[in-house]
Amino acid sequence: MYPELAKCPRSLLVCEKSNFEHEKSRHDTHVSKHYFNHKVSVVIPECGALSSRLATVINNFSKYFLVKNLPVYEFLDKDFLKNVVWNGALYALSYKTSIDQDNTIALLPSSQLILSVDKDTYEQLGLEGKPSQYNHRQPMRYVVTIDLTDKSMDPEGKRYQRVLSCLKERVPLKSDFLLGRHNSGANGDRALQSLLSRYQWKEHRPVVSSHTLKDLPCPSLHALDLRGDQRSCDPHSFLEWLGAVSAGVSCDNTAASFLSTYICPEPQTLVSQALHCTVSGLLLPEDIYSLLQELRRYFDEPKFTSWLSLTVHGFMDSPVSWGDAEHGFHKGGENFYNLVLFKNQDYWLHMGTGSHDRCPP
Amino acid sequence: MRRADIKDEPATYERLVYKNTSVYHYMRISLVLENENTRLSAAQLKQLIVSGLRDLYGEVGSAFPFDLLKFDARALTGVLRVYNSGLVKLWSALTLLGSYQNERCSFRVTQVSPFLLTLSGNSRELELELD
Structure with missing residues (x-):
C-alpha cells in the first residue's frame, strides 16, 4: 500500500510542570494571551456540586x-x-x-x-x-x-x-x-x-451546564511525574480520558470488545462521583483567570481528591492562538490548554495545537 | 499515615514538547440515511464501516483496528478512534460508503482531531440567535 496513506498532519502537545507560587511561573501569561476562548470545562473528582463560591465566579463571567x-x-x-x-x-x-x-x-x-x-x-x-x-x-x-x-x-x-x-x-x-x-x-x-x-x-451570557458523573474510573496523577513514568499516566492518555469524560464516552470495555477497546488509563482509582461543569460563549481571559484563582482556593479545605482539571478551548477559526501567533485550520483548528491543579499549588499545563499553528509559547 | 515516597515539595519547572506523538486520530461522524425511519444499532454501524473498508481495500488492506467510542442511535452520530496509520483509509472508506441494506446512505465527517478532548469543544457549533 502507498506509504503516503499512513501519514498524518503534524500535531503538537506542550506539557509544563510548575508551581503557582514560583516567581517565574508563566501560568498567568498563558491564560491572558489566549485571547479567544469558546469553551471552558472543569472536572473535579469526588465532588457532587459546584461550591457557591465557584458558582458565583462562573455566573459573573462577562456578557x-x-x-x-x-x-x-x-x-x-x-x-x-x-x-x-x-x-x-x-x-x-x-x-x-x-x-x-x-x-x-x-x-x-x-x-x-x-x-x-x-x-x-x-x-x-x-x-x-x-x-x-x-x-x-x-x-x-x-x-x-x-x-x-x-x-x-x-x-x-x-x-x-x-x-x-x-x-x-x-x-x-x-x-x-x-x-x-x-x-x-x-x-x-x-x-x-x-x-x-x-x-x-x-x-x-455565557451558557453554563454542569452534571455529576457517578462511579467514574479516574486516572491517579502525581504532580512530580508529568511524563507518566510510574505514578501517573502519560499526558496523551490523560487528555484522552478527559476527552472521553467530556464527550460521554464509556470506559467500560475489554480488550476483546467488538465496538470499542477504550479503557481508563492506569494507574486508576474508582471515584464515587465527579463534577463536570462547562461554560461556553465568548469567554474572556480575565474571567478565566478569576476562575483559575478560585479553583486554586478549592484545596484550602481538606478534600478527597488530590487534583482537579480546567480545560479551555480556543475558537477554531480565530486568526490567532496565543498572543499574535497565526492560527489556521487544516483538518481541525484545535488550540486548547488544560491545567491540572494539585493540592500543594503545583500544576501541569498542557497546550495542544494542530498542524496550522506555531508551537505554543 | 503518609507514604514515605510522597513529598509535598513544590514541583520544579519542566517542559516537554511532543510532536506527532498522539497515536490516534478521532473523528466525529454522522450517518445520513435515505429513509429517516431506518434504525440501526452501534454494532450494525460498526459492521457497516468494516464492510465498507473491506470493499475498498480488500481483506488485508482493511485489517486494522478502530473503535466506535460512542454512538447516538437517535441522531445517528458517533465518535471513532483510529490509529494514525489507518486514518486516510478509514476516512476514504466512509466517504465512498453509499448504501446500507440496499438503502442509499452517506457519512458526514464533521470533525477530525488528534485530540479526543477537542471533539467536545467545536466552536463551529456555537449557535447564537439574534432575536
Whole structure:
C-alpha cells in the first residue's frame, strides 16, 4: 500500500510542570494571551456540586454581544478608538467565518486589528500584509496586521486616513462580530453603546451546564511525574480520558470488545462521583483567570481528591492562538490548554495545537 | 499515615514538547440515511464501516483496528478512534460508503482531531440567535 496513506498532519502537545507560587511561573501569561476562548470545562473528582463560591465566579463571567453586519471601519471611529480600543480589554472576532475559506477579522485587546483575507480581497484592499504561513504552494491567503496604537495610526495622520479609505471605500469589509469587553468605564460604555445602536445586536451570557458523573474510573496523577513514568499516566492518555469524560464516552470495555477497546488509563482509582461543569460563549481571559484563582482556593479545605482539571478551548477559526501567533485550520483548528491543579499549588499545563499553528509559547 | 515516597515539595519547572506523538486520530461522524425511519444499532454501524473498508481495500488492506467510542442511535452520530496509520483509509472508506441494506446512505465527517478532548469543544457549533 502507498506509504503516503499512513501519514498524518503534524500535531503538537506542550506539557509544563510548575508551581503557582514560583516567581517565574508563566501560568498567568498563558491564560491572558489566549485571547479567544469558546469553551471552558472543569472536572473535579469526588465532588457532587459546584461550591457557591465557584458558582458565583462562573455566573459573573462577562456578557458579550453579537453584532450583525458590522463594517470593519467602525473600529477606527475616533471616539471608539479613544474610549474603547486604546483602553484595551476589547475582544472582537468575526462570527461564523471559517478561516480556511472566508475573510476572518479579529481585534485583539492589545489594539491590533488582524485581517486574515483571501488573495482577491487582499489585492483589492491595498493594505500591506504578509502571505499566511500556512499557504500551500501559491499564496491564497494573506494576513494584514494593523497596530492601532502605532503613532502612524493617529486619527489626524496620513496612514490612518489611508487605512480608513481602504476599509470604507475600496473593500467595505463587513461581518457579524462577537464583541466582549472586560473593563467597563463610563466613557467606554457610551462609545460601545453608540456603536451598537447603529446596528442590529443582541447581548448574550455565557451558557453554563454542569452534571455529576457517578462511579467514574479516574486516572491517579502525581504532580512530580508529568511524563507518566510510574505514578501517573502519560499526558496523551490523560487528555484522552478527559476527552472521553467530556464527550460521554464509556470506559467500560475489554480488550476483546467488538465496538470499542477504550479503557481508563492506569494507574486508576474508582471515584464515587465527579463534577463536570462547562461554560461556553465568548469567554474572556480575565474571567478565566478569576476562575483559575478560585479553583486554586478549592484545596484550602481538606478534600478527597488530590487534583482537579480546567480545560479551555480556543475558537477554531480565530486568526490567532496565543498572543499574535497565526492560527489556521487544516483538518481541525484545535488550540486548547488544560491545567491540572494539585493540592500543594503545583500544576501541569498542557497546550495542544494542530498542524496550522506555531508551537505554543 | 503518609507514604514515605510522597513529598509535598513544590514541583520544579519542566517542559516537554511532543510532536506527532498522539497515536490516534478521532473523528466525529454522522450517518445520513435515505429513509429517516431506518434504525440501526452501534454494532450494525460498526459492521457497516468494516464492510465498507473491506470493499475498498480488500481483506488485508482493511485489517486494522478502530473503535466506535460512542454512538447516538437517535441522531445517528458517533465518535471513532483510529490509529494514525489507518486514518486516510478509514476516512476514504466512509466517504465512498453509499448504501446500507440496499438503502442509499452517506457519512458526514464533521470533525477530525488528534485530540479526543477537542471533539467536545467545536466552536463551529456555537449557535447564537439574534432575536
